[in-house]
Each structure stands twice: as C-alpha cells, then as structure tokens.
Amino acid sequence: MKKLINAPENVVKEALAGMAIAHADLIDVHFDPDYIVRKGAPHNKVGVISGGGSGHEPMHGGFVGYGMLDAACPGAVFTSPVPDQMLAATKAVNGGKGVLHIVKNYTGDVMNFEMAAELAAAEGIEVASVVTNDDVAVENSTWTAGRRGVGVTVLLEKIVGAAAEAGADLAACKAIAERVNANGRSMGMALTPCTVPQAGKPGFELAEDEMEVGIGIHGEPGRRREKLAPARDIAEMLAGPILDDLPFKSGDAVLAFVNGMGGTPLIELYLMYNELARILKDRNITIARSLVGNYITSLEMAGVSFTLLRLDDEMIKLWDAPVHTPALRWGM
C-alpha cells in the first residue's frame, strides 16, 4: 500500500482537519461525533444533511455550503457513519423547519440513518428521508438489498439544496428529492481496484487486460468481469442499460454526468463524455446540462460512472441556482 498517510486509523480525522482549514470560510468541522457543517448553522430554512462512508470525496463533505448541504456525516472509509453523528448534525442544522436526510441505499447507511431519525424524532425534530437508488448495475432488486445509491446522489444534493435555499418546506424538499431519484439512473465500471487504508490490500484484483463492470463505490467487485475494451464500447456498455431502464426517450432533455472514480484523469473523462454525447445524439436525447469530474469516488480506483437525469424546468432552474461549496461553485 502506497498512500499519503500517517497512520491508517487517522486518515479520516486528519483529512477532516485539513478540510476545516482549507475551507474555513464555508464550513466548520465538529469532531466526536464527526460532522461537517455549513458556517452559521442553523439557517432559517429546511436543513439538508447527508452522510456515508469516507473515501468518496468530495462527496459528501465537499458539498456542504450555500445552496447544497447543511451538514455531512463522514463514516470510516467505506463504512456508514453512526447514528450519533447524524443526530448531532440534525440538531446543528435544525432551524425549526425540519431536516431532510439524504441516504444512499446501502444496508448500513439505511439502518444508521433510520436509528438517527428515530432519535431525532424523539427529541421533537421533524425529519424526512429520501433514499437514492439509481444504480442499474443491480439487476434484480427483489433478490438483493436493492439498487445502490450512486451518482444521482450528487445531483440530488445540488437540486434539493437549491430548493431548500429558496424556501421550500420539508414536504416540498422531499418531493423534489424523490422526483430527482426517480428520474436518474447510473452505472459504473472500474479499471483498477482500490485499497482501504486499514485493510492495506485491494478489495479485489484485476489483471492488466481486465475490467470490472457494474461496480459500486465501495471497492466491492461488480456484477461481471470482462476483457478491457475501447472507450466507445465501454460507453455503450454503461449507457445502454441506463437508457433502457428508465427508459430515456427521444426528445428527453437530460443532465449528463460523467464521474471519475478517483484515479482516472480528466482527459479520459472528457473522452468518455464525447462518447456519451454521441450515444445520446444518436437517440435524439438533448444534453441540457452537464457535469464532468471526480465527484463521487472510490478512493484511488480508476474508472468511470455515467449518470443521466431526465430534467424538467424546475430541476433545471434549481440546478442553475447559485451554489458555493468546497467542491461545487457557480453563480456566486
């Protein structure tokens, strides 16, 4: 294992400390329980929080700030945070208008957020939850823990954050969140595995000429292993199941999100975006908005995920609204 670390068990806390100093104008970092909170919390609006295992940076902590999240709860690497964190964050951002929990559909995340929501409710805080589950690589939801929450989570956090900033109430925030989740689909692949610092070894192994298709974001193996193929074939492999699943239709306007898994350079992500744009053009689907970069990552894994979100006018307006966080900033 070759990493820029001091000790495996201190990686998360030391990274949080660095974030706190680097973005002192936007966020505060609270330790024990660990959470990242927007400066000046609570604000006079619905609080929006998320959380999950660390190792997916900039998600979620990098999305705390104006127009997006009010707080993020980072767990150990690839391990869901614990209820104490979500409870403390919920209290910290509760401005009296309730708090929305954005949860990715993983067994541990769902359980820990559920327990936190029960505890918050017991303290009189109104909490609503939305669970993202956009990963089409999970083919059979009946025989699994259900589709995983992946790329759509980033888009949802931006859009719901804008709605909350504009004064939407808790029910309206939950409704738009569910609409985003219902209209978004994703799929990812890996060229290399990644190594959890405390494990010290990669989560799986891939030969030089192999790739893993249908990966999640936790270094877990995917649905199947295949021979490495040219980018245009990989783009078809990812876009096909996404397009067929919703399904996206001719004339739809979408947000096209090409996400790097952490170890893939932007030059390859733009190359993949070019392939995705070609596929969408062939199907007469308009790219109304786009996002390209490493936003929901899996440590140093090389690979890519595609997310398509079918947009309506309200989603476009909320996507375009000003945002100022460590990882996303426009309009201000």
Add this chain to the structure above:
Amino acid sequence: MQITADHVTSFLQLVAERVKEQREYLTRLDAAIGDADHGVNLDRGFSTVMSKLPTATDRSISGLLKLTGMTLISTVGGASGPLYGTAFLRAGTAIGDRATIGAEELIAALSAALEGIQTRGKATRGEKTMIDAIAPAIDALKEQYAASGDLLAAMRAAVAACEQGMIATEPMLATKGRASYLGERSIGHRDPGAASAFLMAQAMLETLERVAQG
C-alpha cells in the same frame, strides 16, 4: 448455574480479545463479498467497549449489555453496528433488573437479541447473513435445554449448530446486505457476519465453561 455481572464482563472481554485476534480473518471474509471492513469495525467497537467498562456506572448485567449495545451502535458503523448493537440492547432489556440470571433468562435474552437483529435488518434465514448462524444456534439451545435441563450441554449444541450454520452460508446466494450485489458470485464464500456471530457464540460457551468450573 447462575450468571453474574462479572461473568458478563468476562464474556465481553473474551469477545473483544477474539475479535482482535480474528480481525484479519473477518476482514478477509468481508473483502471477498463485501467491503473489507468487518474485522476492523468490530475491533474498533469492542475496543471502545473495553475502554468504557472500567468506568461504567450501571454495573448490572443489563447495564453492561446496554452499554455494550450503545457503544457498538456509536462506534462500529456499517450494518453490523446497528445489528449487534440492537442485539445487546434487546438482551439487556429482556434481562431487566435481575442481579443474576439462570438458563431460562439467558435463553430469553438471546432470543430477544435475535428478534432485534431480524427486526433491524429485515432479513430471514437463508439470505446469507449472521441470522443463518444465530437462529439455528438458538433453536439448538432451546431444544437441548428443554430435553436435558443442562445449560452447558445445550450451549455446546448451540455452538455446534452455530458453526454448521456459518459453514452453511458458504454455498448460499446472498440476497441481503452488500454481498447481494454480487449475485451468483456471492456463492462459495462464508458470510463475515455469520463468522463473527460464531466467534461470539464460542466466547459465550467458554465463559459458561469457566462459570461451571467455578
């Protein structure tokens, strides 16, 4: 045989030691079909339990079990934190304010723990989870105790059933938890949660054997 709070402390210490010893083994099992953190997470949880035990204010059996449950929920994360945490909390609640417990109370507490895991995890037998090791163990414990009235013999049968249940997860197709995403590829691997449950069952048997020896 009467079990005291000191015996419960010994059990917790033994679990913490075994989790530390088996940390790499549990993590390796988890790497095959999960996310390679089960041993690390449980070790963090039980190490924290160990650090809190000396200053625990409520030193009753239920107090110790609840402290363990709350600490696991607060420190383990993942799915195993809420699941084992809920199990210890429910066991503590079932025992209530009894200063010592006998076989029947122990069986009731373990049954409550299993119910807690099933409620929190929404899983049933045959889905390649810790339930596949715990549920047959509790069945065997109840049957053998009803037949013989000998708690130690019943616990030996329970640990044997637990081990078989753990081994039986190997050919299973996972339909709950993160391993379920692997589909057919989850087959042929032992469930890490079943393995940690077996480790705890062994620690319980060893503790009871020590109690029996006086």
